[in-house]
Amino acid sequence: MPQSPLHTFRRVYVWEIPVRFFHWINALCIFVLAATGMIIAHPPAFVQASEASFSYWFGEVRFIHFVTAYVFVFNFAVRIYWGFVGNRYADWKNFLPLRRAQFREVAAVMRVDVLQERGTPVHAVGHNAVAYFTYFAMFLVFLFQVASGFAMYSAMSTSWFPNLFAWITPLFGDEYALRQWHYAATWFFLIFTVVHVYLVFYHDYVEGHGVMSSMVGGWKFLDSRVDETGRPADGKSWFGATRHTPPPDHPS
Amino acid sequence: MSTRIVVDPVTRIEGHLRIEAEVKDGRIVDAWSAGTMVRGIEIILKGRDPRDAWAFAERVCGVCTTVHALASVRSVEDALGTVIPPNAELIRNLMFCAQYMQDHVVHFYHLHALDWVDVVSALKADPAEASRIAQSLSDWPKSSPGYFSDLQKRLTTFVESGQLGIFANAYWGHPAYKLPPAVNLIGVAHYLEALEWQKEMVKVHTIFGGKNPHPNYLVGGVPCAINIDEANALNAERLAFVGRLFEQGRRFVEQVYIPDLLAVAPYYLDWTEVGGGVKNYMAYGDLPTNGFADVARFKFPRGVVLDRDLSKVHPVDPHDPDGIREEVSHSWYSYRGGDGKGLHPWDGETEFNYTGPKPPYEHLTVDGKYSWLKTPRWKGHAMEVGPLARLLVGYASGNGEIKEAVTETLAALKAPPSVLFSTLGRTAARGIETRLVARWATEFYDQLIANIRNGDTRTFTRTSWEPSSWPSTARGVGATEAPRGALAHWLVIKDRRIENYQLVVPSTWNASPRDASGQRSPYEASLIGTPVHDPKQPLEILRTIHSFDPCLACAVH
Amino acid sequence: MNALPSPTQTGGSTLWEEMRARGVSRRDFLSFCAWMGALMGLESSGAAQIAKALETKRRLPIVWLHFQECTCCSESFIRSSHPIVADILLDRVSLDYTETLQAAAGFQAEECMQRTMKESYGKYLLMVEGSVPLGTDGAYCCIGGRSAHEILKEAAAGAMAVVAWGNCASAGCVQAARPNPTEATPIHKLVAGKPVINVQGCPPIAEVMAGVVVHLLAFDRIPQLDSLGRPKAFYSRRVHDTCYRRPNYDAGLFVESFDDDNARKGYCLYKMGCKGPTTYNSCGVIRWNNGVSYPIQSGHGCLGCSEAGFWDAGSFYNRLASFPGFGIEMTADKIGLAVGAAAVAGVAVHAVMTNIRKHGDIGEHPGEAPDDVDPTNTPKP
């Protein structure tokens, strides 16, 4: 039931600068942390004519890991802060799986993305519900990685920040067990990244809303018949409410 | 009328041993030996990486520490066909020798001596007399009258304080103590000196294995790399240190331990008539000089002596499914195929089945199961293992060095070889072999230095290290002579994991409960006929039991 | 709660008086105190404090129990390198009960323990070597016909503090390794209302054991403990941070195989499975047997023997190994690679499907809407 072969798009400013910065710094940190972490776990055998006093490369790898860890933490802190003061798309409430509407959207996304049903697109202006939830899970793993990392680091550091985390080690038994989990979480990031990057390309390709570039420029391109909350601009709601009386559980 | 005596805990041993004995007319007429603690290490080892097994097995015992690690790595090497480099073998031999020297000296002075030496009587000694006797025995420098009188003063203050600590409530003044006060004083002096000395001897383990107790071993060799020019490896300084330790060790053995043994023995010759035990002796042999496959060139020969017949040595093979078997008819275990039949350790099972009284208890039900030890038998015979068995097997095999050492000692005591089959014989055998081992250590040490000088520094064979190179199933035996006797671990590997792991330990042979046919094992057999002067003071029981140097953590594991 | 009741004591003399009676010179005595102080990481005033305490304090009765153990903790204890330790600790600090060394046996031995528990109620130290099996009513470890658990409860009741020697008493050690067939249980789980000091290690280093005893004697209170009950003075540093091979680690110089060239140069044992990076103990500082060596110095990686559960932490030759709940074969890498491969495969399949199923949805020209989609169409609830 095609309506009109040609219609217009509207630009919506979705990702503010702090979110974009957060994203790319975060992606870079994770890349560095995973790479240095994997080297720490499986150091390559470099052939070198060597006295320990001439070289420090392994120490440097660890140093980079720890410095990056700090950047990672404070970058993450910025994002959490922005969850409270940023625009509606960045709002922390989107990430928590608390409302029925969100779960309905999850089902819809699954139908479209996984079962590949046609003709029922999901209009999410920020992330869609599945993406929000995944990022939320991801944030929890961030927290774990930070906690476990700094707990381990507290053993080699006298500064106050890592030592805030020292109490975490016994919760996992001993440092050996904690290290195992820290290591396992690395695999989570690697796998997440594969799927995440794919899905971003996929959405861009299929929907043509400029999802990809939105993390760079901030703007998404939406069908002009859709407003900035993702509802029909003509006032009819897909969820049965009108745009002027948004459902109480919808962030706005 | 007979009386039932219970000695529990038997002290000055390793572990938890309980002896129940029936005394009639001042002599023991029947006895039961029970191990009352179990950990289940054979169960715990299942499913693990065979290369890790040595560390678990080593924790079976911290007194004979290292021997289980040695048996364990040998069992894996046997299963995988690994041949270790000559240096690794020499280093293992050196650790073996250091263990014997330390363990036997600690046994003699700290675990056994108080059965023969009356500490309180030493207070009455004349220090000058003690000095005279000590100087007549050896050149050991600490033997002046002043030395002994200082010691006696310290001892007096100690006893007068009223708090005797580890010497409290013992059997001082018991009529079975026969030594003159001066010899008692020498005994006390050497008790303290040996305590100082033993911690030096074990430094050999620290150098090669990083610590003692529980030094590190490695499947395929030894973990310490040799590099004479490198501060961080087994270098010239470390090797010289080892040489010095053996020199000092040997001096103590030759100038203190052996002279004390020879000084004490003549007062207790009646103890050559009791404590004989089962009359069969077994040794797996050890201290290879040409690889572990060349049994003929072991320093301690392998074999079995049956019924005290020293004219014949029977071959023993731990791989033989009809040779060694373990029974559980009187042990708190059950076998799937029924408790009546013994199992070769490759098919061995460890399944707890406690049927004893619920603690607290007064007596064990000795007609049924009554111990955590299994009962090993060789072709159905009960076997004594340990220093005496090693010497008798060596003697009967016609081994020159061993024969000479035994003959020399017997000549010093003016006694025939038959005196060896006894409580005192066991104690003397331990001394005789310590002296041999102290000498052999020097040979191994010189050999190691010569190898290194010739440019051979290999200590590890990598060929079978990677599990991917292993067959899907394999079986091995690791045999050794632990200080307390013949020790072996049987191992079955399946899909790179331990499928079955069974230890048959020297103290298991000696301290086990009787078998299905009622045959007693050495502890029980040797107690029969032992005199007991006062059932409330079981000194004589301690003498015979201690002569075996019990280790119950080992025996049960 | 750290303060212990002062052992006012049954007459007798002070430790220093006794040492003097045993022929120890003032100079040796002070040097001993300084050595102890240094060992415990005290300031130099600490040594003076120890000396003062030993000069004035009465000696302490000790009951040393043996349960599920291999006795290597006792063996380690008698390796204490300072002669005075052997002198005063062994037979002068009133070791009233210790099966390994005491002369009396059977009920005479038990009498010694009963007497101390009665006469010095509330004033003796309880030292425990070995774990307590709770299975089968305690029949897995009985002494004098009584279960280890009963004996422990009785002996702990009147003790001023409990010292748990070694990994057995602190964490159950090897007998508590999977599947822990006897329900071997560490002491701190069974003793309530008393300070329990976990002197970890399999066995603990002799000097550490001596240091803990001297601390208790000298200061009348238990040493500062870490979150696992281990004395901080000895267990606050990782073996890795005090390891003399550490420069090799930082330089990325690793032993790749036992007895390779790198091993002969004494490189770091990290890739041989060394657990030094996750193990808290004094091996790198105090070393073993009077400072002669320690595991790493002799070429083998640290097993992690002062950590609870080190037996079940995977192979000693892999740094990171088995993962809880996935069976011994599974390492995080294997699991990760499997899931990762599945993810990549899933993504690939999905991409192909997308091109087939959604071909029509994908707009070909800019500004062109997908041909058959009404964006205002309501998704089915």
Ligand code: HEM
């Ligand atoms: C996404 C984030 C991170 C990833 C993917 C990551 C990954 C890793 C990996 C794979 C290891 C090696 C583990 C081993 O084999 O022992 C490691 C070690 C470590 N990481 Fe991280 N890590 C992350 C974040 C952090 C953070 C935030 C900290 C905080 C300080 C941290 C601190 C450490 C420490 C202390 C070690 C042990 C290094 C050593 O002792 O040599 N990590 N990390």
Ligand code: HEM
């Ligand atoms: C080439 C690599 C990457 C690209 C092109 C990319 C692209 C994007 C895009 C377009 C979004 C917005 C998606 C939407 O609107 O639903 C996004 C969000 C996000 N991405 Fe990535 N990403 C990359 C790598 C990563 C990596 C490595 C991570 C972390 C492991 C990551 C974590 C996130 C997170 C947490 C969000 C949500 C951001 C927020 O709401 O604050 N991204 N990414």
Ligand code: NFV
């Ligand atoms: N029995 C025994 Fe051991 C020895 N020697 C080992 O095999 O003592 Ni603990």
Ligand code: SF4
């Ligand atoms: S902790 Fe280790 S060394 Fe100590 S008794 Fe237990 S097994 Fe032996």
Ligand code: SF4
């Ligand atoms: S040998 Fe072990 S403890 Fe020493 S630096 Fe290497 S990893 Fe750390």
Ligand code: F3S
């Ligand atoms: S194995 Fe134990 S002895 Fe020290 S070096 Fe490691 S903590």
Ligand SMILES: [Mg+2]
């Ligand atoms: Mg067995």
